[in-house]
Amino acid sequence: MSVHDDLTAIQRSLDDLARSVGRLEQRLGSGGLDLRRVRTDADHLRESFALLRAAAAVPDAPRRPDLVPIPDTPYDGSLWTDSDDEGLGARDRRAP
Numbered sequence: 161m162s163v164h165d166d167l168t169a170i171q172r173s174l175d176d177l178a179r180s181v182g183r184l185e186q187r188l189g190s191g192g193l194d195l196r197r198v199r200t201d202a203d204h205l206r207e208s209f210a211l212l213r214a215a216a217a218v219p220d221a222p223r224r225p226d227l228v229p230i231p232d233t234p235y236d237g238s239l240w241t242d243s244d245d246e247g248l249g250a251r252d253r254r255a256p
Contacts, residue, residue: 167213174206 161169181195181202188195 163216167216170209171213174202174209177202178206 181199
């Protein structure tokens with residue numbers, strides 16, 4: 161099965177679940193805590209699946225940021241003339 165087929169099968173199952181929960185609500189009433197929890201869980205599952213389907217619809221989306229190449233050549237020392245050596249204290253004092 162392809163991903164599209166799997167997503168379609170899951171959508172059908174979720175639709176069946178929603179219909180079944182709706183029938184239970186009609187028969188038992190929607191005031192019970194247990195049935196409200198089932199309805200809420202089914203709704204959350206539908207929302208989560210919608211997010212999954214949206215993510216699967218964009219297969220070319222980058223999964224991680226592009227890598228930035230770091231050159232092997234030394235950096236220009238003049239870039240750090242106005243800063244102290246961090247973590248080592250000032251140049252004219254001793255560390256405790």
